[in-house]
Amino acid sequence: MAAVALTAAAALLAGCSSKDSSDNPLAGEKAKAGTVVVGSNNFAESTLLADIYGEALKAKGIEVTYKHNIGSRETSYGLMKNGSVTVLPEYNGSLLAYLDPKAEQKSPDAVNEAVKTKLDKRLTLLQSSPAENKDSVTLNAETAEKYKLTASSTLADLKDAAPDLVIGGSPEFQTRQQGLKGLKSVYGLEFKSFKALDAGGPLTQAALAKNTIQAADVFTTDPTIVKEKFVVLKDPENLFGFANVTPLVNKSGLNQKGVDALDAVSAELDTKTLLKLDAQVQLEKKDPLEVATAWLKSAGLN
Amino acid sequence: MNVLNFVNAFFSDSAHWHGYDGIPQRLLEHVQYSLLALALAAAIGLPVGLLTGHTGRGGNALAFIATAARALPSFGLLVLIVIVMGFGLLPVMIPLVVLAVPPILVTTYEAVRTVDPSPVDAARGMGMHESRILFQVELPVALPLILSGLRSAAIQIVSTATIAAYVSLGGLGRYIVDGLYQRDYEKVVGGATLVAVLALVTLALFWVAGRVAVSPGVRRR
Amino acid sequence: MNGFFDIPSDLQHSYAGLIGLHLREALLPVLAGLLLALPLAQLCVRFRWLYPPVLGATTILYAVPSLAFFVVLIDYTGQTELTVMIPLAVYSLVVLLPAIVDGVRSVPQETLAAATAMGFGPVRRYVQVQLPIAVPAIIAGLRVATVSSISLVSVGTLIGNQGALGNLLADAQKYDRPELAVNSVITTAVLAIACDALLVLLRVALTPWMPNGTRRRPKTSVRQPLPAPQDVTR
Numbered sequence A: 001m002a003a004v005a006l007t008a009a010a011a012l013l014a015g016c017s018s019k020d021s022s023d024n025p026l027a028g029e030k031a032k033a034g035t036v037v038v039g040s041n042n043f044a045e046s047t048l049l050a051d052i053y054g055e056a057l058k059a060k061g062i063e064v065t066y067k068h069n070i071g072s073r074e075t076s077y078g079l080m081k082n083g084s085v086t087v088l089p090e091y092n093g094s095l096l097a098y099l100d101p102k103a104e105q106k107s108p109d110a111v112n113e114a115v116k117t118k119l120d121k122r123l124t125l126l127q128s129s130p131a132e133n134k135d136s137v138t139l140n141a142e143t144a145e146k147y148k149l150t151a152s153s154t155l156a157d158l159k160d161a162a163p164d165l166v167i168g169g170s171p172e173f174q175t176r177q178q179g180l181k182g183l184k185s186v187y188g189l190e191f192k193s194f195k196a197l198d199a200g201g202p203l204t205q206a207a208l209a210k211n212t213i214q215a216a217d218v219f220t221t222d223p224t225i226v227k228e229k230f231v232v233l234k235d236p237e238n239l240f241g242f243a244n245v246t247p248l249v250n251k252s253g254l255n256q257k258g259v260d261a262l263d264a265v266s267a268e269l270d271t272k273t274l275l276k277l278d279a280q281v282q283l284e285k286k287d288p289l290e291v292a293t294a295w296l297k298s299a300g301l302n
Numbered sequence B: 001m002n003v004l005n006f007v008n009a010f011f012s013d014s015a016h017w018h019g020y021d022g023i024p025q026r027l028l029e030h031v032q033y034s035l036l037a038l039a040l041a042a043a044i045g046l047p048v049g050l051l052t053g054h055t056g057r058g059g060n061a062l063a064f065i066a067t068a069a070r071a072l073p074s075f076g077l078l079v080l081i082v083i084v085m086g087f088g089l090l091p092v093m094i095p096l097v098v099l100a101v102p103p104i105l106v107t108t109y110e111a112v113r114t115v116d117p118s119p120v121d122a123a124r125g126m127g128m129h130e131s132r133i134l135f136q137v138e139l140p141v142a143l144p145l146i147l148s149g150l151r152s153a154a155i156q157i158v159s160t161a162t163i164a165a166y167v168s169l170g171g172l173g174r175y176i177v178d179g180l181y182q183r184d185y186e187k188v189v190g191g192a193t194l195v196a197v198l199a200l201v202t203l204a205l206f207w208v209a210g211r212v213a214v215s216p217g218v219r220r221r
Numbered sequence C: 001m002n003g004f005f006d007i008p009s010d011l012q013h014s015y016a017g018l019i020g021l022h023l024r025e026a027l028l029p030v031l032a033g034l035l036l037a038l039p040l041a042q043l044c045v046r047f048r049w050l051y052p053p054v055l056g057a058t059t060i061l062y063a064v065p066s067l068a069f070f071v072v073l074i075d076y077t078g079q080t081e082l083t084v085m086i087p088l089a090v091y092s093l094v095v096l097l098p099a100i101v102d103g104v105r106s107v108p109q110e111t112l113a114a115a116t117a118m119g120f121g122p123v124r125r126y127v128q129v130q131l132p133i134a135v136p137a138i139i140a141g142l143r144v145a146t147v148s149s150i151s152l153v154s155v156g157t158l159i160g161n162q163g164a165l166g167n168l169l170a171d172a173q174k175y176d177r178p179e180l181a182v183n184s185v186i187t188t189a190v191l192a193i194a195c196d197a198l199l200v201l202l203r204v205a206l207t208p209w210m211p212n213g214t215r216r217r218p219k220t221s222v223r224q225p226l227p228a229p230q231d232v233t234r
Helices: A002-020 A044-059 A073-081 A092-099 A108-118 A141-146 A177-187 A202-209 A256-268 A271-282 A288-298 B002-012 B023-055 B059-071 B074-085 B089-113 B117-125 B130-167 B173-182 B185-213 C015-046 C048-062 C066-077 C081-105 C109-117 C122-159 C164-174 C178-206
Strands: A035-039 A063-067 A087-091 A123-125 A137-139 A166-169 A193-196 A215-217 A245-250
Touching (some): A035 A044, A035 A073, A044 A063, A044 A087, A044 A271, A073 A092, A073 A245, A073 B173, A092 A108, A092 A177, A092 A245, A137 A141, A166 A202, A193 B173, A202 A215, A245 A256, A271 A288, B002 B185, B023 B059, B023 B089, B023 B130, B023 B173, B023 B185, B059 C122, B074 B089, B074 B130, B074 C122, B074 C164, B074 C178, B117 B130, B130 B173, B130 B185, B130 C066, B173 B185, B173 C066, B185 C048, B185 C066, C015 C048, C015 C081, C109 C122, C122 C164, C164 C178
Parallel strands (some): A035 A087, A166 A193, A166 A215
Antiparallel strands (some): A087 A245, A137 A215
């Protein structure tokens, strides 16, 4: 009890002392009225998309602040619900699988309708873009060769090899339906072990390239797939569903002007464009904000 | 407090007790990393500390090295080394050893240096060899303080090894990092409890070691 | 955009801004820890039976890894700086409490008797006699708390960009830019060394009765506790 009292006192003190220092909105996580908070999760494409949304909104005279690198959907969805974040780049089918692991995914439109019925009442999905970026199970060239698997092989073909393979992915991949759970229930795949890395980022890419892991959850827009000759397995049962880039929005935080601005972005954004922009960030090491503004300008959205 | 419910739920879930992600396996990994790091740090810190303490030279250099090593952020060092070197045990050992050497080194030096000079002089007068003076006169007297240095190092290693999970290492930190991203508080709280218990067990082990290894004549002070 | 000082836009701070943020996130908790530790230490000195249980409770808190502490606090304080600062304040308290108690207890009985004879009440005696004499021990504790606090702030990057200079580490990984990690490590280390040096200067300024030369440790007799062998950083 002494410990609890101490913690509470420490909290109080830390709180008091930091409120004086003005420039940070420490006091609450709630956004200021009229300001749109654009969030992103902890991978490069999410930051890029958030920058695109944010700058497009700014171009329409809307006040924007960013909350980058929140973590995983498991966390960011909570921040969307409580209004700390107004807009978040999402992937429609992945979001549906999070909200309802058993939902079938027949078409992007059906997915969006299903998502809207499952979403928290305060949230909604705007129009999806044609740009798609899915999770996938991807093998390195060495493993693909060893088990005679090619780009036309399916996840089902991996069944015999799986018990010999270590699969890597973000920590949340371990417990997601669109992850180890679904791979087991849909394809009967049981891997030797799971190695928690990052969300399709450099850790995962490096581990796969070096054969520390033999299979990984790699995003299909990842430019290293081509570079490292990784083999993406087909997903005939559509476990990874549809993953169209779609803005998730807290209704009370965004006006019609904002909705129109984001719809205009989604209309322009296709997979080819996204691949190109991702490569600029991940391979050419350009700053995502620069890439975002340059693209908005070229698409006439600024 | 609901934290206790989480602890309870975590430990009563049988899925947490077997396999590569089970508690025994993660605990074993954590203990392995910790022991290896402590052994490496002791292999560096003890001889240097004993020697410098015995001769009484190099105190300023040691203080400087210790300050510099303490200033290096373990987490940053870990991420940096993994980015540069890739995965493996070595990248994780480096920050843990850097973390653990200063307390071992500085306390060993201090412990030996501050041994009462009169028995040392007496031993020297009796014609004892310098190495025998160090190991038979100075070391027994300095042992309690040396053990306290090793204990500090061990505790730091046990709690810092947690962070290695961020760069995909195993160990108990796995539960905390996975729990963060999976938003699974049961795991976080369960993992934290295990680490805290391991730290307290370490404390207890050093207390026992002190009772066993320190001569009764020295212990009384 | 490959330069050492090209801070990625998603951190929303300049290099200098990150340094300022880092210092604030690291030092405010130390200050809070000190403000809590001073009265608590006085209580522990006055009522000796209180010290062991308080020390035990704080030691257990100290054994909880920082990241776990952060994650549990997110539910109450969100992904904010406060979530990082609360555990750091607790850790500082744990380091400072024994430092102050030992320091205050080392004040000779005659000195206290003299103060009482001069008509000092307990509070005045604590503030004007015991604390100043305990300054070297307190500052030794402050040095440990400060350096470890500066190092630990970086872990805050795992809870949504709350790690100031540590955020560079996550971005170094995310964008595969090792130079950002180098920048983070070096800058953090330099900050720690600078703050440490300032505290040493502060001690020299606050204890004019001690000779300026730093090594005035008698070969035998009473030893000052060293700053290093504390259970710090995790």
